[in-house]
Amino acid sequence: LGQQIICNAEVTAVEMPDGNFKVLYTHNGKEKTLESQSLVITTGGLPIPKMGATDFALRFARNHQLNIIETAPALVPLTITGKDEDWYAHLSGNSVFCKVSNEKISFEENLLFTHWGLSGPAILQISSYWKPGEVFNLDLLPGKDISAIIETERKTNGKSLLSTIFNRLYPKKFTDALAKFLPIEKQVASLTKEELELIHKTIHLFKVKPAGDKGYDKAEVMRGGIDTNELSSKTLACKKIPNLYFGGECVDVTGWLGGYNFQWAWASGFVIAQNI
Ligand SMILES: Cc1cc2nc3c(=O)[nH]c(=O)nc-3n(C[C@H](O)[C@H](O)[C@H](O)COP(=O)(O)OP(=O)(O)OC[C@H]3O[C@@H](n4cnc5c(N)ncnc54)[C@H](O)[C@@H]3O)c2cc1C
Structure with missing residues (x-):
């Protein structure tokens, strides 16, 4: 289908010139960019920074005046x-x-x-x-x-x-x-x-x-996140920014113990893929 998967890359910024998305990222020590008509942000929540968790989605949302429900460690000792x-x-x-x-x-x-x-x-x-x-x-x-x-x-x-x-x-x-x-x-x-x-x-x-x-070092999930009211309940498209989608843990959907957080991550990814 022509997709390209780029591993070990860190997205540093997303710009939105002319209604398109310009993604700035570092890969193998080099700064690179790619452009797209649509963008899906599923960079997760804040638990376990050692394993690569970042506040990228929350920061992006905040910078674009999207409402964020207060976040905190959850499923945590x-x-x-x-x-x-x-x-x-x-x-x-x-x-x-x-x-x-x-x-x-x-x-x-x-x-x-x-x-x-x-x-x-x-x-x-x-x-x-x-x-x-x-x-x-x-x-x-x-x-x-x-x-x-x-x-x-x-x-x-x-x-x-x-x-x-x-x-x-x-x-x-x-x-x-x-x-x-x-x-x-x-x-x-x-x-x-x-x-x-x-x-x-x-x-x-x-x-x-x-x-x-015990904080985000020991939490299994983050509660709070990008307000679901900012997203279409059918497609998870951002209501204020066309062709932008959020899924997974960065969204204010938190599950009980028992696999429900994986379920949400996978289900939201599926829904976005059907609609993008
Ligand atoms: C220890 C532990 C145990 C868990 N056990 C369970 C369980 O048993 N059942 C369950 O349902 N859930 C469990 N969870 C929760 C579940 O893992 C998460 O809710 C789920 O993986 C979230 O999926 P996601 O795709 O939204 O985010 P993630 O799986 O966190 O993926 C986000 C990815 O984005 C990457 N990323 C972040 N910022 C950037 C950036 N700027 N550039 C590039 N990449 C970036 C991150 O490194 C990460 O790889 C557990 C979590 C932890 C920490």
Whole structure:
């Protein structure tokens, strides 16, 4: 079909003389140009600069007065600092199934404790809906009721320690760590009403206030990007600049874990190719 693929080239600028596109790029140390009637920009988002990520698309859009939805790392581990830092770090390597939620969304997935905070699918998912300063909740026993489990134990074996119940539900190290908040070495029959309430709240409504995220070096995707309102929803053509298209991660379309970001990159490329 006569296409030419130029690898290992860096586009440094795009000019638009007479309604055409003039692409300036460096290749093998030489500065070159090529001209075209149409241009597709799919230079991705900001995650992992070491792997070649650049802000080219965002910069180009900004320079041409296209609206950009605020960008931030997404599908990214979160950090914990301050008084709780040691508690989380001590649990590094342990994983717990949970329901993570905030006022926008919830996910049932594993969370992973790390020496700097939290990771694992539950945390990567909620990170896309989290902003610095916000708190989210962990239900550490989704689909079950810790109060009902304790009540049954109180009736059948009141001398059981709370830690015995927790050890059936969690890794031992996590049970031990819960001693910071709960009387885990107490017999279940002797737990007071206040203690039972505290146990319920701690297990089903564990509050987490991350200090920040691990940034674009560790993020799997960028949220935000070129406003979809700037593009035709049918062709992904830019409404303000004829014959210009944007696709993939530089556009404000962000997927959950599970291949949806690849899917968007490929699907948007397909749509543009049908319409160019
Ligand atoms: C570690 C990691 C794991 C991931 N895992 C998954 C996953 O499991 N499932 C999933 O769906 N998504 C995943 N993603 C996200 C997914 O890879 C991206 O959303 C997708 O690749 C975006 O495609 P794209 O074509 O828009 O951009 P990219 O794949 O980023 O491609 C853009 C290309 O443009 C190049 N470029 C940038 N600026 C210039 C310039 N000025 N000149 C020339 N070239 C330039 C870049 O070097 C890059 O090669 C992951 C991302 C990361 C970082």
